[in-house]
Amino acid sequence: MLQQHLVMAERHVDVGEKHLLKQEALIAEPDRDGHDTADALKLLATTRATQRLHLQDRDRLLAELGR
Numbered sequence: 001m002l003q004q005h006l007v008m009a010e011r012h013v014d015v016g017e018k019h020l021l022k023q024e025a026l027i028a029e030p031d032r033d034g035h036d037t038a039d040a041l042k043l044l045a046t047t048r049a050t051q052r053l054h055l056q057d058r059d060r061l062l063a064e065l066g067r
Helices: 002-032 038-066
Strands: none
Touching: 002 038
């Protein structure tokens, strides 16, 4: 069961990383051009916080499996 949860957690980490990279790329150009990116940056911060949770979950599962 823990192994299945770890597989899912790894998938969440991978997908989260892809989302972060995509969002950062989408925000970069309008931000450089002086456009208002406040809402996009808030969403990016939320995505980063979610990614930290995914990483913590994965690390917890790895620790449990390592016992």
